Amino acid sequence: AQTVTQSQPEMSVQEAETVTLSCTYDTSESDYYLFWYKQPPSRQMILVIRQEAYKQQNATENRFSVNFQKAAKSFSLKISDSQLGDAAMYFCAYMVSGYSGGGADGLTFGKGTHLIIQP
């Protein structure tokens, strides 16, 4: 079974600085997706960024980028120019690629990292 590990329960960063959230995962699959979700105080689950395992290029979405190291099974999220609105819980998640016909079509989440933005 796949597992996702976020080793930083909480991180703090000054506004406008850069912060990196760590995530490692374990899987025997070769084709899968990795995600970072943001959960603000409203509790809404917001997809921040997605990475396909077969792509070597790291995904980028505006101020958010990932460092995907497939061999090391590492998937970190970098937030540049941190803003107060970035304060939230961030979850790393994994999903097997394609239609497997089973529970693997769902997401496996890490335990989350609480990001605090200091003004």
Next chain:
Amino acid sequence: EAQVTQNPRYLITVTGKKLTVTCSQNMNHEYMSWYRQDPGLGLRQIYYSMNVEVTDKGDVPEGYKVSRKEKRNFPLILESPSPNQTSLYFCASKGLRAGGYDEQFFGPGTRLTVL
């Protein structure tokens, strides 16, 4: 607007009183699932459904039931709630395409407290 809705959003109940949390999606998605979120544990899958009348257990199914009689609806049933089921619950849905990516859409969450 494409969305997943859940009701109620907040619920306080007592041990043993049966309850149902409804979930509905308007995107004609085949796949629907329920997750619970607990502090320090992240989100864990309770049950999922691949299509109408097809359901299966996720990682933490004990104490829960589901049904999928219509494609758009996937209610979560707690026959005899207990305090350890106090949690934040999310319903999610997505399409199913062989070899393709389908984004998972989440509902707004239901905060359940069992006294």
